Each structure stands twice: as structure tokens, then as C-alpha cells.
Amino acid sequence: xxxxxxxxxxxxxxxxxxxxxxxxxxxxxxxxxxxxxxxxxxxxxxxxxxxxxxxxxxxxxxxxxxxxxxxxxxxxxxxxxxxxxxxxxxxxxxxxxxxxxxxxxxxxxxxxxxxxxxxxxxxxxxxxxxxxxxxxxxxxxxxxxxxxxxxxxxxxxxxxxxxxxxxxxxxxxxxxxxxxxxxxxxxxxxxxxxxxxxxxxxxxxxxxxxxxxxxxxxxxxxxxxxxxxxxxxxxxxxxxxxxxxxxxxxxxxxxxxxxxxxxxxxxxxxxxxxxxxxxxxxxxxxxxxxxxxxxxxxxxxxxxxxxxxxxxxxxxxxxxxxxxxxxxxxxxxxxxxxxxxxxxxxxxxxxxxxxxxxxxxxxxxxxxxxxxxxxxxxxxxxxxxxxxxxxxxxxxxxxxxxxxxxxxxxxxxxxxxxxxxxxxxxxxxxxxxxxxxxxxxxxxxxxxxxxxxxxxxxxxxxxxxxxxxxxxxxxxxxxxxxxxxxxxxxxxxxxxxxxxxxxxxxxxxxxxxxxxxxxxxxxxxxxxxxxxxxxxxxxxxxxxxxxxxxxxxxxxxxxxxxxxxxxxxxxxxxxxxxxxxxxxxxxxxxxxxxxxxxxxxxxxxxxxxxxxxxxxxxxxxxxxxxxxxxxxxxxxxxxxxxxxxxxxx
Amino acid sequence: xxxxxxxxxxxxxxxxxxxxxxxxxxxxxxxxxxxxxxxxxxxxxxxxxxxxxxxxxxxxxxxxxxxxxxxxxxxxxxxxxxxxxxxxxxxxxxxxxxxxxxxxxxxxxxxxxxxxxxxxxxxxxxxxxxxxxxxxxxxxxxxxxxxxxxxxxxxxxxxxxxxxx
Amino acid sequence: xxxxxxxxxxxxxxxxxxxxxxxxxxxxxxxxxxxxxxxxxxxxxxxxxxxxxxxxxxxxxxxxxxxxxxxxxxxxxxxxxxxxxxxxxxxxxxxxxxxxxxxxxx
Numbered sequence: 026x027x028x029x030x031x032x033x034x035x036x037x038x039x040x041x042x043x044x045x046x047x048x049x050x051x052x053x054x055x056x057x058x059x060x061x062x063x064x065x066x067x068x069x070x071x072x073x074x075x076x077x078x079x080x081x082x083x084x085x086x087x088x089x090x091x092x093x094x095x096x097x098x099x100x101x102x103x104x105x106x107x108x109x110x111x112x113x114x115x116x117x118x119x120x121x122x123x124x125x126x127x128x129x130x131x132x133x134x135x136x137x138x139x140x141x142x143x144x145x146x147x148x149x150x151x152x153x154x155x156x157x158x159x160x161x162x163x164x165x166x167x168x169x170x171x172x173x174x175x176x177x178x179x180x181x182x183x184x185x186x187x188x189x190x191x192x193x194x195x196x197x198x199x200x201x202x203x204x205x206x207x208x209x210x211x212x213x214x215x216x217x218x219x220x221x222x223x224x225x226x227x228x229x230x231x232x233x234x235x236x237x238x239x240x241x242x243x244x245x246x247x248x249x250x251x252x253x254x255x256x257x258x259x260x261x262x263x264x265x266x267x268x269x270x271x272x273x274x275x276x277x278x279x280x281x282x283x284x285x286x287x288x289x290x291x292x293x294x295x296x297x298x299x300x301x302x303x304x305x306x307x308x309x310x311x312x313x314x315x316x317x318x319x320x321x322x323x324x325x326x327x328x329x330x331x332x333x334x335x336x337x338x339x340x341x342x343x344x345x346x347x348x349x350x351x352x353x354x355x356x357x358x359x360x361x362x363x364x365x366x367x368x369x370x371x372x373x374x375x376x377x378x379x380x381x382x383x384x385x386x387x388x389x390x391x392x393x394x395x396x397x398x399x400x401x402x403x404x405x406x407x408x409x410x411x412x413x414x415x416x417x418x419x420x421x422x423x424x425x426x427x428x429x430x431x432x433x434x435x436x437x438x439x440x441x442x443x444x445x446x447x448x449x450x451x452x453x454x455x456x457x458x459x460x461x462x463x464x465x466x467x468x469x470x471x472x473x474x475x476x477x478x479x480x481x482x483x484x485x486x487x488x489x490x491x492x493x494x495x496x497x498x499x500x501x502x503x504x505x506x507x508x509x510x511x512x513x514x515x516x517x518x519x520x521x522x523x524x525x526x527x528x529x530x531x532x533x534x535x536x537x538x539x540x541x542x543x544x545x546x547x548x549x550x551x552x553x554x555x556x557x558x559x560x561x562x563x564x565x566x567x568x569x570x571x572x573x574x575x576x577x578x579x580x581x582x583x584x585x586x587x588x589x590x591x592x593x594x595x596x597x598x599x600x601x602x603x604x605x606x607x608x609x610x611x612x613x614x615x616x617x618x619x620x621x622x623x624x625x626x627x628x629x630x631x632x633x634x635x636x637x638x639x640x641x642x643x644x645x646x647x648x649x650x651x652x653x654x655x656x657x658x659x660x661x662x663x664x665x666x667x668x669x670x671x672x673x674x
Numbered sequence: 675x676x677x678x679x680x681x682x683x684x685x686x687x688x689x690x691x692x693x694x695x696x697x698x699x700x701x702x703x704x705x706x707x708x709x710x711x712x713x714x715x716x717x718x719x720x721x722x723x724x725x726x727x728x729x730x731x732x733x734x735x736x737x738x739x740x741x742x743x744x745x746x747x748x749x750x751x752x753x754x755x756x757x758x759x760x761x762x763x764x765x766x767x768x769x770x771x772x773x774x775x776x777x778x779x780x781x782x783x784x785x786x787x788x789x790x791x792x793x794x795x796x797x798x799x800x801x802x803x804x805x806x807x808x809x810x811x812x813x814x815x816x817x818x819x820x821x822x823x824x825x826x827x828x829x830x831x832x833x834x835x836x837x838x839x
Numbered sequence: 840x841x842x843x844x845x846x847x848x849x850x851x852x853x854x855x856x857x858x859x860x861x862x863x864x865x866x867x868x869x870x871x872x873x874x875x876x877x878x879x880x881x882x883x884x885x886x887x888x889x890x891x892x893x894x895x896x897x898x899x900x901x902x903x904x905x906x907x908x909x910x911x912x913x914x915x916x917x918x919x920x921x922x923x924x925x926x927x928x929x930x931x932x933x934x935x936x937x938x939x940x941x942x943x944x945x
Contacts, residue, residue, distance in 0.1 A: 653937045657867055661770050668777035680847045684855050691859055691882055695866035700874055707878050714885055720847075721896040726904050730888075733911050738881065738918045745922050746874060749929050764869060771865030778857045782850075790849040790897045798901040804908070812905055819912045826916035833923035836930070 043094065046087045047103050047122050050130060051169040053083040058162035065155040074145035077158035081141050081165055085134035092131065097124045098531045100239075102175065109178075116236055119175035125532040128372060128525075129172040129304055132379045136296045137165050139499035143387050144288040146495035147394060153197060157286065160197070164190035168297050172304060176236040177226050180305065184222065184269065187298045188215045194293060195285040207281035214278040218268015222305075225261030228254065229312075238308060242535050245311045259312050259319035266302025272360055273330045276353050277600055283345040287390030290345060295352050295386050296379040303359050303375055307368045307532070314366065314536035324364025328455050331357030333597070335462035339469070340593040342580050343400050344389045347470050351426065352382055354459060358441060361456060366540045367444040369529040374437035376525075377510040381425040381434055384503035388419035391492045391500065392474060396485055402470060403580055407479040411489045414497045416475050418504040423471050425507040427464035427566060430559040433510030439555050440514065446554055447546045457561065464562045468569035476574050518548050518555075680720065687713040700746050708739045721792070723799035852893035859886035873928070873935040877921050884914050 057080030061073050068076075091101070100123035108118040122130070141161060148157050164187060171183025192215075196208030226236065232254055233241055248255060266272070271279035282294050293299070306313055306323070313320055331354045338350035355378050362371035393400055395412050409416045425432040428439070438460055445453040479486050491497065514525040530537075546554075572578055586594055595601075648659075690710035694703045711734040718727035797803050808816050859882060866879030888907045895903025925935055932939050 654868070654871070658766070658770070661774060661864055661868060665770065665773050665777055668774070668781055672777065672780055676847055680851060684851075687855070688858060688862070691862045694875075694878060694882060695862055695869060700872055703875050703878055707882065710882070711885065714889055717852075717889055718892055721892050723892045723896060723904055723907075726892060726907055729908065729911065733915055734881075734885075738915055741918060741922055742874065742878060745926065749874075749926070749935065767865055767868035770868060771861045774864055775857060775861040778861070779854070782853050782857065785850075785853075787849040787853060792847065792897055793899050796899060798899060799896065799904060803901060804904060807901055807905055808908070812909075815909060819909060822912065822916050826919050830919040830923035833920065834926045 039094075043091060043101050043122075044103050046091055047101050047120060047173075049087045050084045050091075050134070051120075051166055051173060053080040053087070054162045054165040054169065056080060058159055058166060061155060061162065062159045065159060068155075070149070070154050071145075073155050073158050074141075074149075077162050078138060078141035078145065080162060081134055081138040084165070084169065085131070085138050088127065088130040088134050091122060092127050095122070095124075095127060097528045099123070104175070113234055114230065116176060116178050119179065119237075120173040121175035121238065122173060123532060124528050125304075125307060125372070126172050128376060128529070130169065132376055133165065133168050133172065133297050136379055136383050136503070137161075137168075137292060139502055140288050140292040140296075140383065140387070143291075143390070143496050143499040144286075146493040147288055147390055148286065151286075157194075157197065160190055160193050161289075161292070164194070164293060164298075168301075171301055176238060177229065177309075178236050180308070181222065181226065184265075184301060184305075185219065187293070187301065188212065188219065188269070191215070191282070191289075191293050191298055194289040195282045197285050197289065201284075204284040207278075207284040211278040211282050214275045215268050218265045218275055221261045221264025221268070223265075225258050225265060228258045228261065232258070241309065242311050245315060246535065246539065248315060255312060255316045256318050259309075259316040260322065262305065262309065262312070263319060263323055266305055266360075267326070268302075269305075270299050270302030270356050270360070271330075271353050272302070272357060273326055273333065276330060276334065277596075277603065279353055280346050280349040280596070283343070283349050287345065287386055287393060290349070291383045291386030291390065294349065295382040299352065299356060300359070300375045300379070303356070303363065303371055306363050307372055310368050310533055311535035311539070313363070314539040320364050320366060322364075323360050324449070324452065327357045327360030327362075327364050328452055328459075329357070330354070331361060332455055332459040332462070335459045335466070337593055337596050338466040339462060340580070340590055341466075342402055342594075344392065344402050344405075344470065344474065345386070345400055347402075347466060348382070348385050348389055351385075351463060351467065352378075354463060355382065355426070358438065358456065358459070361452065362441040362444065365441070365444045365448055365452070366536065367441060368533040368536055369526045370437070370440045370444060372529060373514045373525050374434075374441060376513070377425070377433040377437040377507070380503055380510045381422040381507040384418060384422040384500060384507055385426065387496070387500055387503065388415050388422060391415040391496055392419075394492055394496070395489045396481065397488065399481060399485065402473040403582070404481045405474045405479070406477045406481075406579075407475070408489070409475040412491045414491060414500060418500040419475070420471055421504050422507050423467040424566075425510075427467050428460055428558055428562040429566075430555075430562075431511070433507050435555075435559065435562075436511035436514055436516065439558055440516065442558060443516075443546060443551055443554055446550075457558065460558065461561050461565045464565035465569050468566045469573055472569060472573035473579065477577055480579070516551065516555075518551050683713055683716045683720070687717070704739060704742050704746055707742075708735050711735050711739065718799075721799070722795045725799055725801045725804050849893060849897050852890060856886040856890040856893075859883075859889070871936045871938055873925050873937050874922075876937065877918065877925070881914065881918070884910060 057077050060076055061068075065073055095101070100121055102119065102121055104117045104119040106118050107115055109116040141158070144157065144161065148154050151157065167183045167186025167190060169183070171180055171187060174180040174183060192208050192212040195211050196205045198204050229241065230236055233244055235241065235244075268275045279294055279299065283290050285294070313323070334350045334354035334357060338347050338354060341347045341350060355374070359371045359374050359378070362368075362374060391412065392405070392408060392415060395408070395415070396405065399405070421432070425434040428435045442453060442456055442460075445456055512524075514523055516523060581590075583594075592598065687710055690706045690713065693706035694710060697703050697706065711730065715727045715730045715735075718724075718730060863879045863883035863886065866882065867876050870876055870879070888910055891903040891907050891910075895901060895907075929935050
């Protein structure tokens with residue numbers, strides 16, 4: 026009896042602790058945001074940086090504690106209060122922490138902390154130092170809401186919040202008008218996607234009567250698969266995902282978003298925010314699994330994005346632009362995985378990509394930092410000796426993203442390719458091609474940046490120095506993760522359990538139950554595929570070495586470009602097309618509305634209303650004589666009229 | 675006899691009320707209004723509302739009307755100073771009052787109150803009964819009315835006080 | 840006498856009070872002297888009082904009479920404040936003619 030009592034007490038205690046920790050995760054960055062935001066001007070820079078970083082570290086520690094306690098099937102549900110209760114609709118302000126959320130939390134808080142730490146060094150000379158950390162903490166808070174929300178509306182708050190922070194941080198150096206344009210472009214493109222998300226949410230609410238993930242998950246399998254409504258819902262949600270995760274046709278904002286400080290590119294536009302679309306689809310995987318049509322659309326959009334972005338990446342000369350297109354390409358790969366129904370593979374690649382892409386961006390930041398803002402690789406070269414830590418970590422990250430055997434990217438990419446090979450051979454061919462391109466342009470970047478002789482001015486060269494420890498330590502940690510990240514998803518061939526698949530089995534179970542994937546390909550085949558991919562990557566790297574190291578070729582200057590090279594360098598003129606066919610007509614319409622419609626319709630209505638009121642006021646004014654006697658008169662007459670009305674009725 | 679009594683008292687009431695309205699001198703108005711209130715008190719007695727009749731005389735004749743008298747004399751208005759409104763307005767006023775009366779009567783016509791008769795005299799109009807009710811069922815309004823008086827008193831004093839400047 | 844008075848129907852009181860009320864209304868419309876207007880208002884109040892007492896007595900319920908009591912309370916307060924207002928108006932304008940009070944507009 027007492028024992029039983031005790032255990033009940035203990036489990037209650039346990040629940041209280043986990044709830045507390047769960048709440049602490051988003052609250053700590055919020056607290057950091059508030060402290061830095063309101064008291065920032067009274068605090069010294071070093072304190073601000075550490076407040077921002079440590080608040081994220083606190084969240085990370087809370088996540089780790091929860092992770093140690095939790096099993097893959099546990100889901101911590103924290104319902105703070107009932108937020109919107111309208112008739113039968115009840116949307117709670119609730120947080121959920123399950124296996125998928127924990128993975129995302131670790132990525133967001135872990136990498137988030139490292140990037141905060143890095144920013145202390147990277148931004149130390151910037152006048153907007155405080156503002157930067159305030160935005161970053163706010164971003165982390167919203168990102169945590171996004172991944173922790175227990176219903177679509179909560180997710181949407183985070184979704185919009187990270188969009189806002191992304192806007193603020195892209196336009197961080199707001200004195201440069203083109204940066205502001207980039208921020209606006211990102212914001213508007215995201216809005217287009219958000220509209221899809223919002224509409225999808227309304228459809229779900231209309232159809233299911235709830236936005237709660239767990240309820241939707243329970244209700245969905247009873248629907249008829251592939252009916253119009255499900256396709257509409259999933260397509261709309263996917264439009265939301267294309268906006269946030271930079272897929273065709275809404276991908277053009279991401280390369281422009283590189284206008285923001287490099288840590289922002291690493292955190293928001295590589296590791297966390299842009300993966301929100303993938304997270305959202307995995308979160309609602311049951312709906313997507315029931316709409317094979319949408320899955321096919323996702324697959325082909327993912328494949329197309331992956332290869333188009335990779336081709337564009339071949340010719341870019343801005344170190345951050347190359348990385349940005351590589352991000353778009355890798356995101357396309359993740360979407361292709363989702364389209365194949367391999368949800369946990371998508372998450373696997375998301376995590377490893379977060380490691381090595383954050384590392385690449387931070388490394389690029391370190392290079393830019395060393396060169397005092399120079400971003401064009403045509404003016405770099407020979408940095409290998411000058412900034413050795415950056416060089417080593419950067420090259421390992423490049424190997425990882427290229428799919429060099431046994432590094433993290435190799436396993437995650439290979440898993441997606443294996444799924445593709447098993448289900449759809451053309452997809453496999455295109456994705457393999459895209460990863461060969463990836464390996465090539467990444468090493469083009471590496472060789473142009475770090476090898477041969479320095480191509481910049483002598484003065485810049487004399488100032489090149491390795492970055493401070495706050496910047497190199499995150500590089501080293503991320504480097505270790507990039508190497509070892511594959512361990513969480515070792516394929517069965519290696520006689521290991523695929524830990525991540527097991528861990529996420531409960532989350533992806535509803536989709537798995539519907540999709541009935543066929544038998545896995547044989548182990549021999551898998552090994553062959555891996556070898557092909559690995560050898561392909563190595564060959565591609567060697568070719569890049571041949572072109573850029575042995576032959577020492579340097580990309581031609583902007584004027585010298587011609588033919589296809591120029592088309593690719595100009596990103597297939599997609600931006601120009603959008604400008605011509607969408608933006609310009611929109612401006613025309615706005616101009617017409619402003620000059621014609623507003624002047625002749627809106628203004629006239631307003632003037633007429635005012636004139637009518639004015640005239641009636643003048644008329645009524647006669648009765649308002651101010652004479653008390655006439656008021657009494659009017660009152661008596663009114664009473665008489667009332668009596669007469671009463672008599673008549 | 676009873677009807678005669680009612681009619682004669684009513685006649686006095688109506689006549690004195692008309693004098694209030696029609697006399698040019700405010701002084702006469704005040705005096706005839708006092709008389710009118712006395713006849714109304716007579717009606718109260720006819721209706722077995724003895725307590726109210728006495729209260730009525732004390733409050734209206736004894737307090738309110740004295741106040742009126744004071745003001746009339748204080749402002750030196752006891753002459754034919756009040757110029758009635760111009761002819762058109764007088765006609766309009768009489769007509770609208772008449773219309774009000776007619777419509778009132780018309781709306782009262784449909785009632786069947788004529789069938790009611792006065793019950794045998796009971797003690798409901800006596801001070802004992804009214805007092806008990808005032809201090810039981812109506813205690814709160816009774817007490818609140820004292821606050822009303824207090825505020826009216828303060829208000830009157832403040833308003834009537836001479837401005838220093 | 841008590842037995843005799845029973846012959847008065849309730850209607851009569853209705854007519855009497857309506858008539859008194861209309862006389863009061865006429866006075867309010869008719870006169871320009873604010874003091875007389877106040878008196879007419881008192882007259883109207885009293886016509887209502889009379890009706891309340893009549894109903895109360897005819898129905899054998901004393902609630903109406905208590906209402907009348909409270910109306911007297913309010914009337915007394917109203918007169919006190921009203922006359923004070925008049926005095927102060929008189930001091931400012933030198934008249935109690937309401938036609939001078941035409942400032943009730945912006």
C-alpha cells in the first residue's frame with residue numbers, strides 16, 4: 026500500500042519535473058531575449074553575448090536531461106491553457122515533446138548554442154551586437170515553439186515567428202538597401218508559402234474539427250485515401266513547406282538571404298528554420314501518406330530542386346552563395362526522401378546536414394572574417410596555411426556533404442538513394458547525379474579558397490589571422506559531429522541497429538502502416554549502391570582537384586562569361602523571370618490601383634460620404650437651436666407621437 | 675354625496691392648477707400651487723392615505739413651496755415680470771398639451787378600471803403600517819434616500835454659494 | 840361617508856391625474872419663467888403621485904404609497920438643487936427666463 030503510494034508519488038514528481046524542464050526549454054531563450062532586449066543597453070558586450078549563449082545552452086541541457094529520461098514512445102504533453110474555444114473547436118496552448126521533437130530540439134538548441142558562441146567572436150566589432158543577440162534568442166524561442174507545438178496553430182506561431190526573425194536578421198545591416206530588398210524578398214516569398222499553410226490549416230480544422238497532431242493522427246486513417254480534400258490539405262501544407270524550406274518555385278529567396286551575417290546563414294538558413302518544412306511534413310506524415318499524389322509531387326519537386334540548385338551552385342563565385350545553393354539542393358534531397366515515404370531518412374539527412382552545413386557556413390564566416398568581408402572566391406586562395414583550423418574543419422565538412430565514405434553525409438545520403446533505387450530508378454539516377462555535382466562544386470570551393478596562391482591584395486593578406494577561440498571551438502565540435510553523425514543511422518549492413526529509425530518508429534508508424542513499403546533491397550545491393558556512391562563522390566572530388574588544383578583554373582570574371590556558363594551563373598535568370606512575369610505585373614496592378622482606382626473610386630466614395638454627412642449635419646443643425654424651450658416642445662411632441670403609435674398598434 | 679365630494683375637490687384642484695399656469699405673477703402661481711397641493715392632500719384623505727396626506731402637506735406646502743416663495747421673493751420676481759411667450763407659441767403649447775391629453779385619454783379608454791371600487795378602509799395608509807414597511811422591506815432605499823438628501827443639500831449649497839471672484 | 844365614497848370609480852382618478860398632468864405640461868411649454876416651469880414640474884409629479892395613491896388604495900396594497908413617499912423625497916431634493924441652479928443662473932444672467940438659456944449647443 027505504502028509502496029504503491031510512494032510510486033504514484035514518485036511518478037507524479039517525475040511528471041512535474043519533466044513538465045518543468047519542458048517549459049524551461051522555450052522559456053530560457055525568451056528570458057535571454059527579454060533581458061538583452063530591455064536591459065541590453067546597460068550591459069557590457071561580453072555579458073550580452075554570454076547571456077544569449079548560456080540561455081540556449083540551458084535549453085540544450087534541459088533537452089539532454091529529457092532525452093536521457095525519455096523512451097522513443099514517450100510523449101510529454103504540456104497543456105498550458107485552452108487558447109481558443111469556439112463551439113466544438115478547442116485549441117489549447119500546448120507543447121508536446123516526443124521522439125521527433127527531441128531530435129529537433131537537440132539540433133536547434135545544440136547547434137543554436139554553438140552558433141551563439143561563434144557569434145560572440147564573429148560579431149564582436151559590430152555596432153548592432155546587442156540587437157543581433159536579441160534577434161537570435163527570439164529566433165531560438167520561436168523555433169522551439171515551432172517544433173514543440175502540440176497543434177498546427179502553435180506550430181504556425183513559431184513558423185511566423187521564425188519568418189519574422191529571419192526577415193530581421195537578413196536585413197540586419199539595414200543601411201544597405203540591397204540587403205533590405207533581400208529581407209523583403211524572403212519575407213514576401215515566405216508569406217506566399219504561409220498562405221498555403223494557413224489555408225491547409227483551415228481545411229484541416231474544417232474537416233477534422235481539431236488542429237491537434239495526435240487527434241489528427243488518430244482520425245486520419247479512417248478517411249478514404251487520396252480523396253480531393255486530403256490532396257488539397259497536403260498540397261497546401263506543402264506549399265507552406267516550399268516557402269519556408271526554399272523549394273521550387275519559392276527557392277530564390279534563400280540565396281539572397283545570405284545578405285545576413287554569416288552566423289545567421291548558418292543557424293537560420295542552413296540548420297534550423299529552412300528545415301521547418303521537412304519537420305512539418307514529418308509531423309503530419311499520416312496525412313501525406315494518405316495522399317500518394319502529393320507525395321509524388323513532393324518527390325519530383327524535391328528532385329528538381331536538388332539538381333537545379335546543384336547546377337547553379339557549379340558556377341557561383343560568392344562563397345556564401347555556393348553554400349546557399351548547396352543548402353537548397355540538400356533540402357531538395359530531403360524532400361525527395363519525404364516524397365519516397367522515407368520520413369525518418371529525411372530527418373536523418375536533416376540532422377547530418379545541420380551539422381555539416383552549419384560547419385561549412387561557420388567556416389565560410391571564419392574565412393570572411395579573416396579576409397575582412399571578402400566573399401568572392403576569385404579573390405581568395407592559399408588560405409590553408411594561414412587559417413589551419415578553419416581549413417581542416419571546412420575540408421572535413423566538405424567531405425561529409427559530398428558523401429565521402431563513412432562520414433555522416435555518406436550514410437544519410439546513401440539511405441535516401443537506397444530508397445530511391447528501390448522505388449524509382451529515374452529518381453535514383455537524377456539524385457546520384459545531383460550528389461556528384463555537389464561533390465564537385467564543394468571541392469571547387471575548397472580548392473579555390475584554400476589552395477594555390479592568394480589572389481587578393483597584399484594588404485589583405487598581411488591581416489589574415491586565425492579566428493578567436495569562441496569561433497574555432499564551435500568549428501571543432503561541429504567537425505566532430507559531422508564525422509560521427511552517421512553513427513546514429515548506421516545501416517543494417519554494418520551489423521548495427523539503425524538507431525534513428527528505431528527511435529522515430531513511433532512517429533512515422535502511421536505513415537508506415539499506410540504505405541506498406543516493399544521488401545528492403547538486399548544487403549549485397551546496398552553495399553554495391555554505397556560503393557557506387559562513394560566512388561562517384563571520390564571521382565568527382567578528384568576531377569575538381571584536377572581542374573582547380575592541377576590546372577589552377579580560376580573562374581572567369583563577370584564580363585568574360587558567355588554561353589551556358591553565364592546562364593548558370595545568372596541562376597537560369599529565374600529572378601529576372603519572376604521580376605518580369607510576377608513582380609512587374611503586380612507593380613503595374615498596384616500602380617493602377619493607386620493612381621486610378623484609388624483616385625476615382627475610393628476617394629470619391631469617401632468624399633461623397635463626407636459630403637452627405639456634412640449636408641445632413643447642416644440640415645439637422647437647425648433643430649439644435651440650443652433653446653431649452655424648443656427642446657421641451659420636441660419632447661412633448663415625441664411623447665404624443667409615441668402614444669399615437671401605441672394607439673394605432 | 676361621495677361623488678359630489680370628489681368632484682368638488684377635483685374642481686378646486688383643476689382650477690388652482692390652471693391658475694398656477696396662467697397667472698402672470700409668479701407670486702400668485704406659488705400661492706395657488708400651495709392651494710392645489712392642499713386639495714391633493716384632500717384627495718389622499720378621501721383615498722384613506724392619511725399618512726401620505728400629512729407628509730404631503732408637510733413636505734410640499736411646508737418645505738418645497740416655502741422654498742419657492744423664498745426664491746421668488748429673493749430674486750424680486752413678485753411682479754408681472756414674466757412675459758408669456760408670443761401668441762403663436764401659446765397656441766402651439768395649448769394645442770400640444772391638449773393633444774397629449776386626448777391621446778392619453780384615448781389610450782386609457784380601453785382600460786376597464788371603472789369596474790374597480792375602493793375597498794373598505796383598512797390600515798394600509800396609516801403611519802404604523804407604512805412605517806413597518808419602510809423599515810423592513812424598504813430599509814435600503816430609505817437609507818439611501820438620506821444620502822440623496824445629503825448630496826442634494828451639499829449640491830444646493832455649493833451651487834447657490836456666491837462666487838468669490 | 841366611507842360607504843358612500845365607494846361609489847367613485849377608479850377611472851375618475853385617472854382622468855383627473857391625466858388632466859392635471861397635461862396642465863403641468865402646458866405650463867412647461869407656456870411659461871418662460873424657470874421658477875414657474877419648476878412648479879409645473881412639481882404639479883406633474885403630484886398628478887402621478889395622486890394616481891399611485893389611488894391605485895394603491897383601490898388594490899389594498901401599500902407599495903404604491905411607499906413609492907409616493909420616495910417620490911416626495913426625490914422631489915424635495917430636486918427642488919432644492921433646481922432652485923439653487925436657478926439662483927446661480929439668475930446671478931449670472933440677471934434673469935430666470937429660459938429663452939436666455941440658449942447655450943445648449945456647441
